[in-house]
Amino acid sequence: MVTTEQVWAALAEIPDPEIPIISLVDLGVIRDVAVDNGTVRVAFTPTFLGCPALEVMRDAMAERVRALGAEPEITVRSDDSWSTDRITPEGREKLRASGFAPPAPREASAPTLVQLQANVFRCPYCGSTDTRLENIFGPTPCRSLRYCASCRQPFEQFKTI
Amino acid sequence: MNEQEQQLLLEIADDELILGWRDSEWTGIAPLLEEDVAFSSIAQNEIGHARALYELVARERGTTADELAFDRAPSEYRCARIAELRLLDWEKTIARHYLYEEADARRLEQLKASDDPDVAGLAAKIDREEAYHRMHAQMWFDRLKDEARFTAAVDELRPLLDAGRDDHTQELDELWEEMTVVRRSQPAGTTW
Numbered sequence: 001m002v003t004t005e006q007v008w009a010a011l012a013e014i015p016d017p018e019i020p021i022i023s024l025v026d027l028g029v030i031r032d033v034a035v036d037n038g039t040v041r042v043a044f045t046p047t048f049l050g051c052p053a054l055e056v057m058r059d060a061m062a063e064r065v066r067a068l069g070a071e072p073e074i075t076v077r078s079d080d081s082w083s084t085d086r087i088t089p090e091g092r093e094k095l096r097a098s099g100f101a102p103p104a105p106r107e108a109s110a111p112t113l114v115q116l117q118a119n120v121f122r123c124p125y126c127g128s129t130d131t132r133l134e135n136i137f138g139p140t141p142c143r144s145l146r147y148c149a150s151c152r153q154p155f156e157q158f159k160t161i
Numbered sequence: 162m163n164e165q166e167q168q169l170l171l172e173i174a175d176d177e178l179i180l181g182w183r184d185s186e187w188t189g190i191a192p193l194l195e196e197d198v199a200f201s202s203i204a205q206n207e208i209g210h211a212r213a214l215y216e217l218v219a220r221e222r223g224t225t226a227d228e229l230a231f232d233r234a235p236s237e238y239r240c241a242r243i244a245e246l247r248l249l250d251w252e253k254t255i256a257r258h259y260l261y262e263e264a265d266a267r268r269l270e271q272l273k274a275s276d277d278p279d280v281a282g283l284a285a286k287i288d289r290e291e292a293y294h295r296m297h298a299q300m301w302f303d304r305l306k307d308e309a310r311f312t313a314a315v316d317e318l319r320p321l322l323d324a325g326r327d328d329h330t331q332e333l334d335e336l337w338e339e340m341t342v343v344r345r346s347q348p349a350g351t352t353w
Contacts, residue, residue: 049210050206079279137297141202
């Protein structure tokens with residue numbers, strides 16, 4: 001009989017398809033795990049609704065659950081109860097260490113994102129707050145492009161959702 | 162979910178699907194590399210919103226998001242005419258973007274107050290993403306607001322927001338052909 005702890009441990013080994021240094025558990029997108037006899041129900045929330053990695057993540061989770069000898073039931077929860085504030089401290093540190101600025105807290109950034117950016121967006125390389133927005137949009141929907149005026153390094157900023 | 166609410170969700174989903182396709186037409190050819198990235202990203206988000214909205218309606222009607230998105234006749238779509246126009250000049254693209262995001266924000270506020278927790282929850286999630294579209298539209302509005310070509314484009318396109326959703330342009334028929342050609346060419350029984 002599979003335990004929820006075993007399921008969480010298995011899911012923690014799945015890398016994010018687009019930022020593989022961080023796992024789905026670090027990212028905080030797995031909302032709920034429930035074991036019911038031979039069935040494992042996993043609920044997760046995509047960072048962005050149009051995330052092209054959604055199917056890849058769903059399949060990876062199903063595969064891990066099957067490897068534990070259980071039948072997966074993966075559901076997508078599309079509501080506002082998840083935010084980038086749920087990214088774990090370990091996850092934030094992994095992001096920063098590989099050159100992605102972690103998302104600013106929701107409270108500090110919404111709804112006047114533009115005015116407050118300067119205080120909350122820190123360069124992941126040198127730690128300076130002297131950074132500016134280059135493009136709201138980046139290589140994936142969940143990232144923006146910023147530039148650090150202090151160490152003259154462009155970097156990617158995880159968007160606050 | 163009552164019929165009226167389903168219709169509203171379909172209107173929004175159709176707007177987002179069609180506008181998403183139109184925005185994606187800038188991929189590779191926008192006047193600035195940053196805008197190439199921006200409109201591609203916005204397109205991806207809008208189509209993601211359309212899918213999530215179709216899924217809610219599909220659940221009520223015992224069908225699928227894909228069937229709602231692609232198996233209706235063009236005349237059955239509920240999108241606004243402003244979303245249908247093809248590859249506009251840049252000033253018109255920005256004018257449409259600005260007008261659309263403004264109108265979209267108003268109806269999302271309405272949906273966030275819905276009694277149906279699935280509708281309200283999804284609307285709140287969509288709104289978080291749309292906040293970035295609005296920032297982008299506002300940035301361009303501030304840049305172009307004193308340009309005569311831009312203000313003329315805003316004046317020209319504004320009426321198309323509320324022009325009614327029963328009549329469509331020739332451009333929607335053409336887009337429907339492109340959008341569904343692969344799906345229609347598949348042998349019966351193909352699963353996606």
